[in-house]
Amino acid sequence: QVQLLESGPGLVKPSETLSLTCTVSGVSIDNYYFNWIRQPAGKGLEWIGRFYGSGRTTYNPSLKSRVTISVDSSKRQISLRLTSVTAADTAMYYCAREVITFHSYFDYWGQGTLVTVSS
């Protein structure tokens, strides 16, 4: 059974770096793409970026200067780093699996982890 489990600090101070981890079980990381998606409270979904194998990543242009996504295959973990955070980065952060087909979809999602940016 495929499971994605996000983890990380629930509170981050403004201007600091947000670091989250998504631990994958039930499937090989090498056979899929993995994405980070966030959702501020009461608002819609925003795609952050994707890791799609062999060290390749793509990011939302609006966040690209602050985002890094990396993978540790041995630990089955996908990591998200977001630097210089502000209150606007307060959101639920989801890890989601993307099927490797053209213009694909997200078939499995983690339960999400809430991050609050506040001093």
Added chain:
Amino acid sequence: SFVLTQPPSVSVAPGTTARITCGGTNIGSDSVHWYQQKPGQAPVLVMYYDTDRPSGIPERFSGSNSGNTATLTISRVEDGDEADYYCQAWGTSDDPVFGGGTKLTVL
């Protein structure tokens, strides 16, 4: 960037049909996917590649996509269908885009 427009809300009575639209320039040439999100839960895929239903999704859910509008149709709406629904597509870039979401209320 590609913009997907959804109505903020749709309200229907139980047993009737709900149609949730997703508008975008020439979206009919793209592939559209739909997610259902209930309060406090992660999104769940309910339709992919316009018309395909994942296993476990009732046949009451169907999709279409043509011209500038994709539509998720829910027949014989039940109380349990009350949720937020999001469309997702790609446009001409390699980045996925989500619509703003539609809150389905079952009266």
